[in-house]
Amino acid sequence: DTGVSQNPRHKITKRGQNVTFRCDPISEHNRLYWYRQTLGQGPEFLTYFQNEAQLEKSRLLSDRFSAERPKGSFSTLEIQRTEQGDSAMYLCASSLGQIEAFFGQGTRLTVV
Amino acid sequence: KNQVEQSPQSLIILEGKNCTLQCNYTVSPFSNLRWYKQDTGRGPVSLTIMTFSENTKSNGRYTATLDADTKQSSLHITASQLSDSASYICVVSGDGGSQGNLIFGKGTKLSVKP
Numbered sequence: 001d002t003g004v005s006q007n008p009r010h011k012i013t014k015r016g017q018n019v020t021f022r023c024d025p026i027s028e029h030n031r032l033y034w035y036r037q038t039l040g041q042g043p044e045f046l047t048y049f050q051n052e053a054q055l056e057k058s059r060l061l062s063d064r065f066s067a068e069r070p071k072g073s074f075s076t077l078e079i080q081r082t083e084q085g086d087s088a089m090y091l092c093a094s095s096l097g098q099i100e101a102f103f104g105q106g107t108r109l110t111v112v
Numbered sequence: 113k114n115q116v117e118q119s120p121q122s123l124i125i126l127e128g129k130n131c132t133l134q135c136n137y138t139v140s141p142f143s144n145l146r147w148y149k150q151d152t153g154r155g156p157v158s159l160t161i162m163t164f165s166e167n168t169k170s171n172g173r174y175t176a177t178l179d180a181d182t183k184q185s186s187l188h189i190t191a192s193q194l195s196d197s198a199s200y201i202c203v204v205s206g207d208g209g210s211q212g213n214l215i216f217g218k219g220t221k222l223s224v225k226p
Contacts, residue, residue: 006155035216042201042216043156044216089153101214106155
């Protein structure tokens with residue numbers, strides 16, 4: 001296990017299309033977080049899971065966004081009907097409880 | 113409201129010089145404080161994690177301090193190198209708080225020039 005893995009690394013999509021990102025956390029990490037980061041800003045919290053349960057969702061997560069972690073392992077983040085404002089880096093992190101969170105390399109989304 | 117404020121927003125220094133980055137927080141109750149380094153276009157990488165009882169922690173040329181009474185932390189970089197150019201993000205973990213208990217600062221963008 002080499003850490004948190006995110007796929008794809010880059011995604012370019014046309015406005016109105018749906019996109020899905022995948023995050024594979026470190027094995028046995030029970031917590032998984034999704035963040036959005038725009039240029040020059042710190043990561044903004046979107047949602048987090050403890051095992052398969054989605055415990056919290058940010059107001060940033062509009063109804064076009066949905067995240068799942070069906071078996072408590074990998075997670076997907078789907079954005080429907082993408083808008084140009086969705087262009088950002090989407091970061092995934094995992095942790096064992098509240099011990100240190102490890103981040104993936106992110107998925108850079110560009111909506112044209 | 114739980115918040116993490118970092119200063120300065122950006123900093124330019126010459127290679128070989130030292131610098132100190134600041135982090136003030138209002139997160140309560142407090143669990144731990146982390147400093148991350150984020151290279152452009154990459155995910156954040158942990159530098160240090162400090163609990164309530166720790167005042168100082170070093171990781172190579174990086175030294176973090178924590179004053180839990182004043183709710184302040186600093187990250188000191190000694191003998192800077194070009195590879196230190198990155199954003200440095202302070203993250204505070206609270207007990208039972210929201211946002212998955214991780215509150216992020218907006219980061220300090222450090223540029224090290226030759």
